[in-house]
Amino acid sequence: MQAFLKSGKLGESSGKSSSSKPAKKPKSVPWVEKYRPKTVSDVVEQSEAVAVLEQCITGADLPNLLFYGPPGTGKTSTILAASRQLFGDIYKERILELNASDERGIQVVRDKVKTFAQLTASGTRPDGKPCPPFKIVILDEADSMTHAAQAALRRTMEKETKTTRFCLICNYVSRIIEPLTSRCTKFRFKPLNDSMILERLQYISKEENVECDETTLNALVETSGGDMRRAITCLQSCAKLTGPGKKMDINSVLEVTGVVPQHWLQDFLKICKGLVNYNNLETFIQNLILEAYAASQILEQLNDHLVNSEEFNNMQKALIGEKLGAVSYRLQDGGSEYIQLLDLGNTIIQAYALSA
Amino acid sequence: MLWADKYRPKDLANLDYHKDQAVNLKNLVKDGDFPHLLVYGPLGAGKKTRIMCLLRELYGAGAERLKMEMMSFTTPSNKKLEIMTVSSNYHIEVNPSDVGIYDRVVVMDIIKNVAQSQQLNSNAQREFKVIVLTDVDDLTKDAQHALRRTMEKYIANCRIILCATSISRVIPAIRSRCLCIRVPAPSEETIINILHYTCEKESLKLPRGLAERIVQVSNRNLRRALLICEACKVEQYPFKEDQNVAEPDWQIFIKKTAARMLQNQNMDTLSKVRENLYELLTNGIPSDIIFKTLLEELLKNCDMGIKSKIVEEAAIHEHRMAQGNKSIFHLESFVAKFMYIYQEMMQEMLGDF
Numbered sequence: 001m002q003a004f005l006k007s008g009k010l011g012e013s014s015g016k017s018s019s020s021k022p023a024k025k026p027k028s029v030p031w032v033e034k035y036r037p038k039t040v041s042d043v044v045e046q047s048e049a050v051a052v053l054e055q056c057i058t059g060a061d062l063p064n065l066l067f068y069g070p071p072g073t074g075k076t077s078t079i080l081a082a083s084r085q086l087f088g089d090i091y092k093e094r095i096l097e098l099n100a101s102d103e104r105g106i107q108v109v110r111d112k113v114k115t116f117a118q119l120t121a122s123g124t125r126p127d128g129k130p131c132p133p134f135k136i137v138i139l140d141e142a143d144s145m146t147h148a149a150q151a152a153l154r155r156t157m158e159k160e161t162k163t164t165r166f167c168l169i170c171n172y173v174s175r176i177i178e179p180l181t182s183r184c185t186k187f188r189f190k191p192l193n194d195s196m197i198l199e200r201l202q203y204i205s206k207e208e209n210v211e212c213d214e215t216t217l218n219a220l221v222e223t224s225g226g227d228m229r230r231a232i233t234c235l236q237s238c239a240k241l242t243g244p245g246k247k248m249d250i251n252s253v254l255e256v257t258g259v260v261p262q263h264w265l266q267d268f269l270k271i272c273k274g275l276v277n278y279n280n281l282e283t284f285i286q287n288l289i290l291e292a293y294a295a296s297q298i299l300e301q302l303n304d305h306l307v308n309s310e311e312f313n314n315m316q317k318a319l320i321g322e323k324l325g326a327v328s329y330r331l332q333d334g335g336s337e338y339i340q341l342l343d344l345g346n347t348i349i350q351a352y353a354l355s356a
Numbered sequence: 357m358l359w360a361d362k363y364r365p366k367d368l369a370n371l372d373y374h375k376d377q378a379v380n381l382k383n384l385v386k387d388g389d390f391p392h393l394l395v396y397g398p399l400g401a402g403k404k405t406r407i408m409c410l411l412r413e414l415y416g417a418g419a420e421r422l423k424m425e426m427m428s429f430t431t432p433s434n435k436k437l438e439i440m441t442v443s444s445n446y447h448i449e450v451n452p453s454d455v456g457i458y459d460r461v462v463v464m465d466i467i468k469n470v471a472q473s474q475q476l477n478s479n480a481q482r483e484f485k486v487i488v489l490t491d492v493d494d495l496t497k498d499a500q501h502a503l504r505r506t507m508e509k510y511i512a513n514c515r516i517i518l519c520a521t522s523i524s525r526v527i528p529a530i531r532s533r534c535l536c537i538r539v540p541a542p543s544e545e546t547i548i549n550i551l552h553y554t555c556e557k558e559s560l561k562l563p564r565g566l567a568e569r570i571v572q573v574s575n576r577n578l579r580r581a582l583l584i585c586e587a588c589k590v591e592q593y594p595f596k597e598d599q600n601v602a603e604p605d606w607q608i609f610i611k612k613t614a615a616r617m618l619q620n621q622n623m624d625t626l627s628k629v630r631e632n633l634y635e636l637l638t639n640g641i642p643s644d645i646i647f648k649t650l651l652e653e654l655l656k657n658c659d660m661g662i663k664s665k666i667v668e669e670a671a672i673h674e675h676r677m678a679q680g681n682k683s684i685f686h687l688e689s690f691v692a693k694f695m696y697i698y699q700e701m702m703q704e705m706l707g708d709f
Contacts, residue, residue: 030391030511071529099505105432144501171529230532237391237535243383252380258523258536278655278663289522290541290576292397296524330671331524334678336644339651343671346664 031236032229035204040082043074044196049187053082064157064166066181068173069189072227075169079138087131094121099140109152113137117160135164142168143175150177157183191226201235210239212248219250223257260293260301272348285341295337299328316351323347360582363554368409373546385414392507394518397539400577403519406539407488415446431461447486453494460499471510485514492518493525500527507533541576551585565597573601606641607649614653621695629691633684643683647674654694662701669693
């Protein structure tokens with residue numbers, strides 16, 4: 001009866017909609033969402049986590065989990081895919097997903113998480129198939145939870161093990177308090193291999209009919225730094241910017257990823273090396289900022305350049321490296337780009353003076 | 357109406373510079389959809405202009421009918437907040453850093469509000485609304501973290517356009533979720549052309565020499581260039597080649613302060629400088645701009661030897677200033693430090709004789 005009513009209604013409404021708006025556009029989904037792994041085995045690289053979850057899907061018990069690793073390595077994707085496989089259609093009822101955008105103070109942990117954790121879950125789905133008799137609480141971006149809220153979780157986690165599993169996801173494991181980490185099985189998500197990302201990008205670009213050659217894709221992979229999400233978002237952005245049917249070129253990739261052209265870096269070093277007039281340095285940095293290149297990006301590229309460079313000896317590298325760290329920290333904290341870069345420039349000048 | 361507003365391009369096709377980018381942006385919204393955007397560039401480079409053009413391209417002229425509205429929010433601790441929003445039927449623009457440390461509440465509430473109201477008739481309109489957040493680099497870390505997942509979750513119903521001066525302060529997690537659009541400042545030549553063009557429209561005659569000087573003062577900031585040009589016109593028309601280009605008076609004031617510091621390094625100067633700094637702050641000059649201008653002026657007038665030391669100290673003090681919330685302490689402490697370093701150098705030089 002229920003099913004009949006439901007289906008009747010559905011048929012009616014869909015009929016209506018098809019007549020009134022015949023050309024309903026297919027909803028555009030960002031590729032990151034579209035190509036999120038659907039099953040655990042689709043997740044690339046992270047073999048340990050995948051192995052544990054796969055065992056769990058075939059019937060073994062699931063421990064409390066703690067996933068940590070840099071952005072874009074598949075932490076959220078993995079647990080979402082796993083819960084979808086575990087619970088099938090009813091997975092929405094069985095998981096509670098909280099992230100930094102939800103209110104997540106101590107009050108919420110006490111109320112929402114606790115009440116959710118106390119609900120019992122049956123061992124079968126409504127359609128009779130067996131499913132694991134527990135629920136999963138996913139705490140995304142757990143490193144931005146306050147310590148008090150984390151502490152409130154401790155006992156809840158232990159008391160409710162019968163009915164609830166927790167999965168904490170974070171970028172920095174050091175920001176999770178010790179008592180919580182010791183209650184979870186930790187999995188480190190490694191930055192993805194270049195070849196893996198390349199493979200995935202090739203697959204997507206074939207699916208989406210994007211025209212681009214190997215070198216362009218390679219540039220994308222290189223700039224992504226092991227972050228799959230960033231690589232895919234860039235690919236989509238580039239494809240969007242160039243428009244359909246046209247070939248993507250490497251310049252648009254560089255523009256989208258915000259990479260600073262190499263000649264700016266070389267000029268920076270050159271000016272610091274043969275410093276004739278201090279004003280040169282000031283004007284150079286001024287121009288750099290007016291071109292709107294991100295200082296953090298410059299620091300990153302400078303670091304790469306520095307580590308592999310033959311020009312400096314170890315002493316000089318250490319000197320500059322230390323300053324790079326300090327400057328990068330201050331920038332993130334809200335320092336002004338101009339002054340911080342000027343400070344860095346000064347250190348490089350000093351480093352050059354060492355060799356002279 | 358100010359010239360800067362009057363002659364603001366309204367259409368992507370009419371933009372005066374970065375034409376390639378304009379074409380790209382047009383491509384971007386051609387099929388009615390785009391990812392979240394992060395538009396960044398220095399002041400007066402035309403970020404806002406580009407955003408408005410983009411909205412117009414998407415929604416037509418309706419996006420220009422703006423209304424101001426006060427929205428109120430309640431924090432978890434039951435504090436009432438009010439914030440000014442500018443909105444049209446299709447988009448809403450907020451500067452969340454207006455409410456200081458409570459920006460997180462504003463960001464979360466606004467996005468959730470907008471995202472939860474679906475468009476009824478998705479064929480007549482776009483199926484999403486646009487939220488424009490300005491000064492994203494001033495958002496607290498908390499608010500930025502709150503943005504991350506919300507951006508992904510509600511992508512079906514809303515698009516977010518972020519606007520920032522520098523993306524160094526935007527956390528990488530947000531950067532990786534957006535299409536970053538760099539808007540470099542226009543070149544000097546471009547600004548000169550625009551000034552000429554504007555003056556022609558106003559049927560004024562602008563001598564080339566004056567235009568060049570205006571550009572130099574404006575520091576490649578187009579809006580400022582137009583404002584200065586307008587100010588010059590009010591001061592004296594017809595223009596003369598050697599007309600006085602008014603520098604902003606706070607700049608002159610800081611220059612004087614710097615000169616005083618270089619002249620004498622003692623307690624007296626310190627207290628005088630403090631008065632000056634207070635005056636600047638009470639007149640609403642942002643402390644980071646005071647700091648930067650002061651440093652520039654001081655660096656012009658000191659020896660190569662101590663420059664590096666001063667810059668190093670400046671970097672540390674400036675960072676602390678951004679951290680704390682009483683900028684006068686840090687400004688003054690830097691002033692004292694500078695005077696100390698400077699005096700030490702002077703004494704060393706004298707000692708040599």
